[in-house]
Amino acid sequence: MNAFSRRGACPALSAPMQTGDGLLVRLNPVAGGLAPKSLIGLGESALRHGNGIMEVTARGSLQIRGLTAESARLLADEVDALGIEVRTGVPVETGPLAGIDPEENADPRPLAERISAAIEAAGLTTRVGPKVSVVVDGGGQLTMNALTADVRLKAMRAGEDVRWGVSVADDGRSARWLATVDADAARDIAVAALRMVAERGREAHTRDLSERQLASLAGWHSFAPPSVLPDISPTRGEIEPSPPVSPIIKVEPSSKVAGRAPSAELPISPLVGEMSGRTEGGAVERPRLPIGFFKMNVGQTLGIALPYGSMPAQSLIDLATQAANLGASEIRLAPGRALLFLGLSVPSSLQSSAAALGFVTDPADPRTRIAACPGTPACASGRIATRAIAETIAKESADLLDTSLTLHISGCAKGCAHPGTAALTLVGGENGAGLVVDGTAKALPAAYRPGYDAARGVAGILAAIRDGRHQGETAAACLARLGAAGIAELYRRNQ
Template sequence: MNAFARRGACPALSAPMQTGDGLLARLHTIAGGLPPRALIGLCESALRHGNGIIDVTARGSIQIRGLTPSSAQALAREVDALEIDVRTGVPVETGPLAGIDAGEIADPRPLASEIRNAIEKAGLAARLGPKVSVVVDGGGRLPMDAVLADVRLVASSSGWLLSTGGTAASARRIGIVNDAQACIAAIAILEAVATLGREARARDLADPHRIIAAIPLSARPERSNPQAPSTAASITMFPLADGTLALGIALPFGSMPAENIAALAQGAIALGVTEIRPAPSRALLFPGMNGDACDTLRDAAASLGFITDAADPRLSIAACPGAPACGSGRIATRALAERIAARHADLLDGSFTLHVSGCAKGCAHPAPTALTLAGHDLDDHDGGAGIALDATARAPAAEAHVVADAQAGIARVASLVQHMRHPDETVAACLARLGAAAVTTAFMQGRE
């Protein structure tokens, strides 16, 4: 626990990463879920040793923030005491409803376990970089299409579709392998990546087809365009194979106070829930309930501030912790994001993600977005925010494009869009048509 991860690595319990709000530790359970009492215990540990904020990440991991070197060690000991089986080594991930989804094509858990064991036997964890990962997707209501992976195996009626590098949409498709060959093919790809060094990823492989040339492919993959599920897709009731339902709710901007999560877990216990599953897209799933119990828990979640409506405008905003939680934050991102969602829901039509970043790092959404607000210093050293279109948080860094009152600035942008938007035009299309100059001018009007 005395080694800290560099930024860009994976901040596991054994190597928490330094961030602007202290050390950050991430854990991903091997079994996919947590008993509610274990989650309550984890929340209590976060309150004792961190800043009391818990995240669920886009990959479905749990993050605890605000740790110190000594408190991170105490947290790791308490996680062990809670008997939480935390994943180590190369991530081999399955979907959040793996093994219980009524619409699943195949249970991915046996193959995932076989691949984990083979990785350990081959000693690959020490030879691969910290971000190399494998996805084994059994299909169903919550596919793993949006999750980046170096090796992806997706269940089909004729076997497992093998692809390498990227998301389901961007990966290179190799072919269909049968159950007996799927693990062998995955390990062959990982071995090839390892030969290129610890900085390598599967996208760096020149010819993945040649690597598995000796493995028979039962079919060539059909071309398709997988649509990555949005966070909204997780906010519903899911039919399960045993005839019960799973309720999905989301965390606003991926974070909630630990005491709120603990309170919801306590309510789930009262309704007979025995497992809570973190899900990609920053959600939590509560399986094993009937419809009435789902309604009761959903009402409790809403009262605690969770997102329970797939149309909630907060789902269209990515916001980091910001000030005052993060020392790098120049603006109170979460408070600003909440106000924007409450006052300008029409701007957040789901056609784009509004990125509200506390600084130029852009931790909440590293990729460009249609509209970005980023915190920066002003002359008097108070925090202001700049705006940019189709850019990352680094774009609006020039002080000339920074205003002290970002809420007023975005209100002017919302008004511009309202007046200029064509019938049936999405907000993203309207912003693109208006262009950066017009949107920036509206944002900057009235600057002191």
């Protein structure tokens, strides 16, 4: 067993991370999913060796909490005994329905496997940081647009052919578009980008690359992006002449492409017009949540989410047992803190059972708009009872938690459940529950109230949205109009 990983690293099975409730391990099956009996076995191990809490993360990883150094070793042995091979190295992630979704543009798994092999062959596994990742998105009913990645490959149909749109940094909405290429070039660009990242050190990401480096990547042989509408098309087909060699072979920050220095601007053909849904990095439709029924070529797959990404291990054991009795062939972990059940004879029966156990079975459930860490009493670092606050808000203000609004409730300033910006963040501290408007848990709160009364403070804000929202206005837009100072005052009232 390796030394415990530092916070900010990835708590792999071989390197558990110290948290406020003991050690935490995270695992991703290489096969992409688990047999029901394997998930049952993991749940039993979590009961024996952890604190009985299991989680599915926003990126679709399985976590087991509350371990000790000794019990973490025993857990690793039991994972091996269950025959579960876990992913190691640089994450190259595909969608949860990869290879089985009748609506996907391409099965992303073969390209993902080739990229993983190329990363390993290039010796990059130990040279890039633990948070560096690649996403290979085949499209379909569940896309990977919500996930951030250093390199993103998106399958596009061009007649009978498949091309891959390559972008870097951030999520599917704001990633920097580079090129549209075939699978070989997509692999080469992905590995070349990671080589550039490695040259900048283990804290680096593709967002740190220079314009010259990005231009050298974008200059690789590129095709015109397939257009969403037939009258919207690039003005040029070839974006830049191809370099004579693959960028995987030679990539230097100051190298020249095709014998000349790349331009300061990325050589990408603009579209004639701006259209919603454009394929090369413009507006992206809001991703569908992995909850509910998904049509397969035969039958349906059922998506069930864990509230706030967390459930008692016994509840997961009970759910997996019922799934096995209904003929489930595989359970896949899904980004968005969910599980996908394949091969069910009566999917609606498992959905009803899951609802009775407390799982999220409806994509409109207000709990999907709240990110909440374990908080007190589960986590020693927590200063407020995050889950109790979240449940109160979800029950009392469900109609106001629309899809435009993200509420983050963090037990402390670490912000484990939602590292990014949220419209409203409650963060536990010495002064109680602080409110951060349009920021992260690490920001200085604009107002405080006692932790036990935090839900009432948020209810006051949401009531103001109910009373003041214009027709057709989203909750987030109404918050922006109220302003940070006004929101803070609403939170402080009636203490």
